[in-house]
Amino acid sequence: MTRQTEPSAGQHMSAEVASQPKIFADLVARRGEIAEIAAQVSARRPRFALLAARGSSDHAALYAKYLIEVLLQLPAGLVSPSTTTLYGAQPDLTDVLLISVSQSGGSPDLLEVTESARARGALTVAVTNTPDSPLNxxxxxxxxxxxxxELAVAATKTYSATLLALYLLIDAVRGGSGEHAAALGELAQQTLDESAAAVQEAVQRFRFVDRVLTTGRGYSSATAAEAALKLAETSYLSARSYSGADLLHGPVAAVDAETGVLAVTSAGKGGAAMSEVLDVIHSRGADVFAVGSAASRVSAALRIPVAETAEEVAPVLEVLPIQRLALGLSLARGGDPDSPRGLNKVTKTR
Incomplete structure (x- = not known):
């Protein structure tokens, strides 16, 4: 009789992080079908965009908000689902584009928001990892x-693939060719390989830290928010995300030598804007850990390299070593990131 081997802690999350280069390459190869959706969006000429999401998908939506405002020059906002589900708000959404982002496509509040928006004139687009979901x-x-x-509770491959899908959609709406995304599969593998040693060093430095602050600017604001969530849900750290633009306005007062700071700094305007902020943070004695293609250009105690790309697609890559950090810290602190306590894969809210 063959004895069934118990799964080892973190094996699902580890495998899913490692699978992302191929997922990116496959998704880029499907750009044509996404461009067909984009053509229908372009034909409707939306005057405004709204994004509805929860959890990690909310961070993907924040990234899409930057893409829409910068690449499409359209105003964009994040929906508060409870205005529909709890308060019954019924605004006129004629000529509005609503993008609902959900890995499972099964959250009741996002479903209600999407149904309501469509009934009130919005062009509704679902971006999910479940093609036959109610949201779709x-x-x-x-x-x-x-x-x-995705078997691990913490979203890794679904989060990064959602970023890439959103980029390919929005880039196609503006008439782009997807050229900046073309090599992301190869660059993702390069990033995972070249950042491995620095991630392990970061695990050893951060394993006894209880308070972490994450920060970024521009497109990378979404990565900073996702980093805080990953560290909180897998390692049970007290993690809080701030825009680099807000950090010096008050939250910096809570930073000291006992604070771990994870700063996302990729090449481009957002990363350049972080330089002065990190000078101040570093001077306060905080253990600053910089992640991104511009990490070598800022004040930090530890730097984790990421392959350089156009700034608008950097979040697809810069989150990869952060996922590995969350995995490593969880294991080093005696946890199992595949099944964090008190969490389910699909959270249903209204």
């Missing part, structure tokens, strides 16, 4: 993230 059926158009089943 409710939306007029849908984009399949194509990351495959």
């Amino acid at each position: 059926n409710a939306a007029e158009l849908s984009v399949d993230v194509g990351a495959g089943p």
Whole structure:
């Protein structure tokens, strides 16, 4: 009789992090079908964009908000689902684009928001990892993230693939060719390989820290927010995310030598804007850990390299070593990131 081997802690999350280069390459190869959805969006000429999401998908939506405002020059906002689900708000959404972002496509509040928005005139697009989900059926158009089943509770491959799917969609809406995303599969593998040693060093430096602050500017604000969530849900750290623009306005008072600071600094305007902020943080004695293609250009005790790309796609890569950090810290602190305490894969809210 063959004895069934118990799964080792973190094996699902580890495998899913490692699978991302191929997922990116496959998604880029499907750019044509995403461009067909984008053509329908362009034809409707939306005057405003709204994004609805929860959890990690909310951070992907924040990234999409930057893309829409910068690349499409359209005003964009993040929906508060409870204005619809709890308060029954019914604004006129004629000529508005609503993008609902959900890995599972099963959250009741996002489903209600999408159904309500469509009934009130919005062009609705679902971006999910579950093509036959209720959310996809409710939306007029849908984009399949194509990351495959995710077994670990913490989202890794579905998060990064959602970023890439959103980029390919929005880039195609503006008439782009997806050229900045073309090599992301190869660059993702390069990033995972070249950052491995620095991530292990960061695990050893951060394993006894109880308070972590994450920060970034521009497109990388989404990565900083996702980093705080990953560290909180897998390692049970007290982690808080701030925009680099807000950090010096008050939160810096809580930074001292006992604070771990994870700063996302990729090449471009957002990363350049972090330089002065990190000079101040570093001078306060905080253990600053810089992640990104511009990490070597800022004040930090430890730097984790990321392959350089156009700034608008940097978040797809810069989150990879952060996922590995969350995995390593969870294991070093005696946890199992595949099943964090008190969490389920799908959270249903209204």
